[in-house]
Amino acid sequence: VTWPTTKLTDLLGIEHPIIQAPMAGASTPALAAAVSNAGGLGSLGCAMQTADVFRSEIGTTRKATNRPIHVNFFAHEAPSPDAAKETRASELLAPYYEELGLGDVPPAVATHFPFDATMLEAVLAVRPQIVSFHFGLPDEELIRAIKDTGIILLCSATSVREAVDLEKRGVDAVIAQGWEAGGHRGTYLSSFEGARAGTMSLVPQVVDAVKLPVIAAGGIADGRGIAAAFALGASGVQMGTAFLTCEEAGIPDIHKEILLKSRDDDTRVTKAFSGRPARGIVNRYIEDMAAHEDELPDFPLVNTMTGPLRKASAARGKGDFVALWSGQSVGLNRALPAGELFEKLVEEAQSVFQHGIK
Amino acid sequence: VTWPTTKLTDLLGIEHPIIQAPMAGASTPALAAAVSNAGGLGSLGCAMQTADVFRSEIGTTRKATNRPIHVNFFAHEAPSPDAAKETRASELLAPYYEELGLGDVPPAVATHFPFDATMLEAVLAVRPQIVSFHFGLPDEELIRAIKDTGIILLCSATSVREAVDLEKRGVDAVIAQGWEAGGHRGTYLSSFEGARAGTMSLVPQVVDAVKLPVIAAGGIADGRGIAAAFALGASGVQMGTAFLTCEEAGIPDIHKEILLKSRDDDTRVTKAFSGRPARGIVNRYIEDMAAHEDELPDFPLVNTMTGPLRKASAARGKGDFVALWSGQSVGLNRALPAGELFEKLVEEAQSVFQHGIK
Numbered sequence: 001v002t003w004p005t006t007k008l009t010d011l012l013g014i015e016h017p018i019i020q021a022p023m024a025g026a027s028t029p030a031l032a033a034a035v036s037n038a039g040g041l042g043s044l045g046c047a048m049q050t051a052d053v054f055r056s057e058i059g060t061t062r063k064a065t066n067r068p069i070h071v072n073f074f075a076h077e078a079p080s081p082d083a084a085k086e087t088r089a090s091e092l093l094a095p096y097y098e099e100l101g102l103g104d105v106p107p108a109v110a111t112h113f114p115f116d117a118t119m120l121e122a123v124l125a126v127r128p129q130i131v132s133f134h135f136g137l138p139d140e141e142l143i144r145a146i147k148d149t150g151i152i153l154l155c156s157a158t159s160v161r162e163a164v165d166l167e168k169r170g171v172d173a174v175i176a177q178g179w180e181a182g183g184h185r186g187t188y189l190s191s192f193e194g195a196r197a198g199t200m201s202l203v204p205q206v207v208d209a210v211k212l213p214v215i216a217a218g219g220i221a222d223g224r225g226i227a228a229a230f231a232l233g234a235s236g237v238q239m240g241t242a243f244l245t246c247e248e249a250g251i252p253d254i255h256k257e258i259l260l261k262s263r264d265d266d267t268r269v270t271k272a273f274s275g276r277p278a279r280g281i282v283n284r285y286i287e288d289m290a291a292h293e294d295e296l297p298d299f300p301l302v303n304t305m306t307g308p309l310r311k312a313s314a315a316r317g318k319g320d321f322v323a324l325w326s327g328q329s330v331g332l333n334r335a336l337p338a339g340e341l342f343e344k345l346v347e348e349a350q351s352v353f354q355h356g357i358k
Numbered sequence: 359v360t361w362p363t364t365k366l367t368d369l370l371g372i373e374h375p376i377i378q379a380p381m382a383g384a385s386t387p388a389l390a391a392a393v394s395n396a397g398g399l400g401s402l403g404c405a406m407q408t409a410d411v412f413r414s415e416i417g418t419t420r421k422a423t424n425r426p427i428h429v430n431f432f433a434h435e436a437p438s439p440d441a442a443k444e445t446r447a448s449e450l451l452a453p454y455y456e457e458l459g460l461g462d463v464p465p466a467v468a469t470h471f472p473f474d475a476t477m478l479e480a481v482l483a484v485r486p487q488i489v490s491f492h493f494g495l496p497d498e499e500l501i502r503a504i505k506d507t508g509i510i511l512l513c514s515a516t517s518v519r520e521a522v523d524l525e526k527r528g529v530d531a532v533i534a535q536g537w538e539a540g541g542h543r544g545t546y547l548s549s550f551e552g553a554r555a556g557t558m559s560l561v562p563q564v565v566d567a568v569k570l571p572v573i574a575a576g577g578i579a580d581g582r583g584i585a586a587a588f589a590l591g592a593s594g595v596q597m598g599t600a601f602l603t604c605e606e607a608g609i610p611d612i613h614k615e616i617l618l619k620s621r622d623d624d625t626r627v628t629k630a631f632s633g634r635p636a637r638g639i640v641n642r643y644i645e646d647m648a649a650h651e652d653e654l655p656d657f658p659l660v661n662t663m664t665g666p667l668r669k670a671s672a673a674r675g676k677g678d679f680v681a682l683w684s685g686q687s688v689g690l691n692r693a694l695p696a697g698e699l700f701e702k703l704v705e706e707a708q709s710v711f712q713h714g715i716k
Contacts, residue, residue, distance in 0.1 A: 159623040160689065179537055180556040194623035194640070198538040198556025200577030200586060201686035205622045208689070219558030228558060228586035231710055264563045265517040265552035282552070328559035331518065331566070352589055 008213045008236040011152060011172060012130060013068045015039030016346050018226065019215060020338070021240030022072030022132065023183060024048045024112065026325070029057055031248035033064030034338035039346070041130065042067075047074040047112045051122040058126045068129035070154075073115040075188075076135040076276070079298035081108065088295045089305050096285075096321065100312050108301035112274075114138065120145055130154060135276075136162075136188030137169055154215070156186030158195040163206040163214075165189055175238055176206045178218030182241045182327035184278040185269065192277050200232065207233035221329035223348020230353075241327040242345075246338040252314035255324050256335070263331030273306060273323040275299035281324035285309075366571045366594040369510060369530060370488060371426045373397030374704050376584065377573060378696070379598030380430030380490065381541060382406045382470065384683070387415055389606035391422030392696035397704070399488065400425075405432040405470045409480040416484045426487035428512075431473040433546075434493040434634070437656035439466065446653045447663050454643075454679065460666050466659035470632075472496065478503055488512060493634075494520075494546030495527055512573070514544030516553040521564040521572075523547055533596055534564045536576030540599040540685035542636040543627065550635050558590065565591035579687035581706020588711075599685040600703075604696040610672035613682050614693070621689030631664060631681040633657035639682035643667075 008017045020027070020035040024045030032042030044061065046054050054071075061069055090105045097105050113119070115138040123131060123146065131146055132154035147153055147170060156175045157163035163174045177186050178199030187195040197205070199218040207214050216229035217238040229237045243249055245256050258281055268282045272289035276299035280286065285306075289296075296302045306321070313321035334341060366375045378385070378393040382403030390400030402419065404412050412429075419427055448463045455463050471477070473496040481489060481504065489504055490512035505511055505528060514533045515521035521532045535544050536557025545553040555563070557576040565572050574587035575596040587595045601607060603614050616639055626640045630647035634657040638644065643664075647654075654660045664679070671679035692699060 160621050161623060178556055178558065179554075180559045190623045193626060196537075197622040197686045198536055198558060198577050200536060200557040200583060201538045201579075201622055204580065204582050205687065205689040219556050221559075222562065224562050224590050225558060227589035231585035231589050232582050263518050264555040264559055265519060265548045268551060328555045329563065331563040 008173060008215065011213060012041055014041050017236030018342070018345060019043060019070065019236060019238040020243050021217065021238045022046070022070060023240050023244070023325070024072070024074075026244060026249055026251045028248055028250040029061035029064060031243060031246060031250070031338050032061050032069055034246075034248055035243070035342055036065045036067035036069055038339045038342035040342055041070050043070040043072060046071050047134070051118050054119065054122050055126060058128060070130035070132060071123070071128045072132045072134060073119065074112050074135050075133045075138045076112070076114055076299060078114050079110060079275070079301050081301065082297055085295065085297045086301070086305075089297055089302055092289070092292055092295070093305055093309065096309055100309065102308050102312055106304055106308060108297045109304040110300055111303040112300040115142060117142070123151070124149060127151065132156070132175065134184065134186045137166065137171070140169075143170060156217070157206065158185055158187045159190040159197065159202070160205050160209045162187070162189045162195070163210050167210045167212055171212065173213040173215055173235070174206060174210055175215045175217050176202045176234070178202045178216070180219030180328040181217055182267070182279045182330075183325045184274070184276055187277070199229070203229060203232040203234050219327060219329045221327070221332035223345055223350075223352055225329065226345060226349035227352035241330055242333060242341065243338060244326070245333045245335045246341055248338045252322060254314055254317050254319050255322055258319045258324055259326055259330055259333050260335060262326065264328055267326050267328055267330065272296065273303070275302045278323075278325065279327060281319070281326045281330070283322070283324060284320040366531060366573065369571060370399055372399050375594030376700070376703060377401060377428065377594060377596040378601050379575065379596045380404070380428060381598050381602070381683070382430070382432075384602060384607055384609045386606055386608040387419035387422060389601060389604060389608070389696050390419050390427055392604075392606055393601070393700055394423040394425035394427055396697045396700035398700055399428050401428040401430060404429050405492070409476050412477065412480050413484060416486060428488035428490060429481070429486045430490045430492060431477065432470050432493050433491045433496045434470070434472055434657060436472050437468060437633070437659050439659065440655055443653065443655045444659070444663075447655055447660055450647070450650055450653070451663055451667065454667055458667065458670050460670055464662055464666060466655045467662040468658055469661040470658040473500060475500070481509070482507060485509065490514070490533065492542065492544045495524065495529070498527075501528060514575070515564065516543055516545045517548040517555065517560070518563050518567045520545070520547045520553070521568050525568045525570055529570065531571040531573055531593070532564060532568055533573045533575050534560045534592070536560045536574070538577030538686040539575055540625070540637050541683045542632070542634055545635070557587070561587060561590040561592050577685060577687045579685070579690035581703055581708075581710055583687065584703060584707035585710035599688055600691060600699065601696060602684070603691045603693045604699055606696045610680060612672055612675050612677050613680055616677045616682055617684055617688055617691050618693060620684065622686055625684050625686055625688065630654065631661070633660045636683065637685060639677070639684045639688070641680070641682060642678040
């Protein structure tokens with residue numbers, strides 16, 4: 001049984017047009033290698049890594065697979081420190097630190113790094129087959145250097161406007177990230193209020209607007225979703241949440257447990273964890289902070305201020321303060337090793353293709 | 359060429375499993391008849407009608423088609439008048455009335471009626487083949503009376519929670535309304551913040567949770583969307599916005615013009631027009647009122663207070679104050695007569711089924 005298209009598989013050098021989403025803080029060399037070895041595209045979310053950590057993670061992954069791998073970076077604006085916002089965030093967070101006996105709220109320090117010349121050097125040295133960006137693209141000379149080596153370039157778009165911009169700027173394929181997607185929204189040109197199109201709306205409008213292959217992301221969690229994405233005109237899919245309950249995913253056990261009992265109406269988009277809109281399972285922290293999201297420091301500064309809270313909450317087996325990143329299709333999640341899950345996804349999708357749409 | 363399933367077509371007595379959404383204030387006997395005559399299910403949105411107007415509209419529709427028709431009612435709680443909120447709304451709206459030279463802001467009067475015994479009597483007399491509800495179901499005895507006559511009962515669900523509730527209460531099929539959908543969100547059990555699952559997420563989770571046929575709604579605007587909905591496990595689709603640019607749709611010309619030049623990131627969900635969350639193209643009124651949505655009277659009381667504004671704005675060919683209801687797939691809209699559009703939709707969807715998913 002073959003896939004109905006090889007437009008994207010040829011471009012990426014993979015067998016099945018299914019990308020495991022790079023999820024900074026959750027993807028691991030073991031997860032990426034398992035997916036690449038199964039014939040998909042395994043990915044590493046590297047936005048929180050220094051160049052040294054990045055090199056080391058790629059090394060570990062390469063020992064586990066000789067297939068193509070995909071690394072992702074963020075291209076956000078470096079944040080402006082804001083003492084007033086930091087003080088306000090400390091005030092808001094202090095009661096939780098007291099409740100959990102964690103001492104003082106730590107200062108705001110950047111944890112996610114916009115892609116820069118140092119990281120470019122590491123990328124050019126290590127040469128992953130595919131590089132992608134979230135929150136738009138970095139400066140043109142960085143992009144050109146990546147493309148000149150023959151590395152395939154992808155980037156997320158959350159609107160037609162962004163997809164058209166990315167095509168102009170030379171990406172090889174567009175990742176159309178629908179409203180359903182877990183984690184950070186990749187929005188960078190459209191407003192956050194406008195760029196909320198569901199995958200069912202976003203994918204065909206992006207397909208009509210660009211000539212590039214379109215990778216559908218958001219709400220795709222089983223073979224039905226994969227087949228639906230192809231019906232909409234996508235050439236491939238990117239799936240994140242579905243892989244979070246694999247044993248290879250690097251998230252706390254409590255996060256996995258909560259994912260496995262959550263469903264469609266349990267997620268929210270919040271700025272409270274990082275300073276940028278991101279989707280996760282609603283918990284005490286998201287609810288409490290809903291009215292204060294705009295008072296917090298810029299992305300990603302608030303991240304270090306909530307770090308000990310998130311860690312302590314997870315260590316106690318409670319989800320109250322953990323960033324429980326999740327997409328809206330979480331009700332379809334399965335707890336399987338990544339390779340096994342991947343085989344099932346391929347079988348399910350191909351069964352829809354073979355037996356027709358019922 | 360036949361459809362891959364007849365589960366829903368048998369139930370509804372139609373040829374193609376495509377329902378034109380009943381849109382109170384936009385659907386017309388001509389639109390409903392054109393769709394039913396083309397082999398789909400034509401629908402009338404009757405929530406703003408008295409029993410007499412309802413009987414007359416059904417009469418007009420029946421003269422134009424002898425195929426099944428579908429009527430929709432709202433099952434919201436009757437609003438509690440609130441003098442303070444009415445005064446506040448008047449203050450907020452007065453500057454616009456002055457700007458447009460429209461005199462005083464009119465009082466708040468209910469324009470949409472919760473389904474009741476009087477309307478039940480009219481329904482039982484006229485016997486449309488299919489009756490559906492939005493905002494949940496009316497009381498059990500009203501439902502039983504409808505079902506006892508053999509009328510097929512549908513209702514919208516915006517979450518798995520709601521779909522499961524509707525199955526227990528005896529509906530014959532569930533309309534899974536995804537986040538992409540234009541007009542009013544049918545949410546009645548889940549929170550408005552939670553019940554925002556995109557169609558890609560909502561449909562398979564609802565399909566897994568109920569035994570009933572599931573009708574996918576939200577973001578479906580061409581054959582690709584129809585095929586995708588079937589891939590997700592739906593037995594049929596309901597499409598609203600796609601029919602709004604048909605000549606038979608009863609909306610102002612300016613509304614049609616704006617739809618034809620809008621796309622994925624141009625819509626917002628707002629409570630500012632009616633008092634309940636509904637999706638439309640963002641305009642001056644939605645933007646201005648964004649900060650005041652919770653100060654307005656309950657659904658549907660605010661409707662009469664904005665009526666002259668909406669009318670005058672449309673008459674002047676300006677969209678500033680018009681309720682420009684629209685789903686997120688508006689970029690796929692086509693200006694065609696309803697019968698012609700319907701034929702195209704069937705051809706497009708069947709082409710995906712026949713030629714495989716590319």
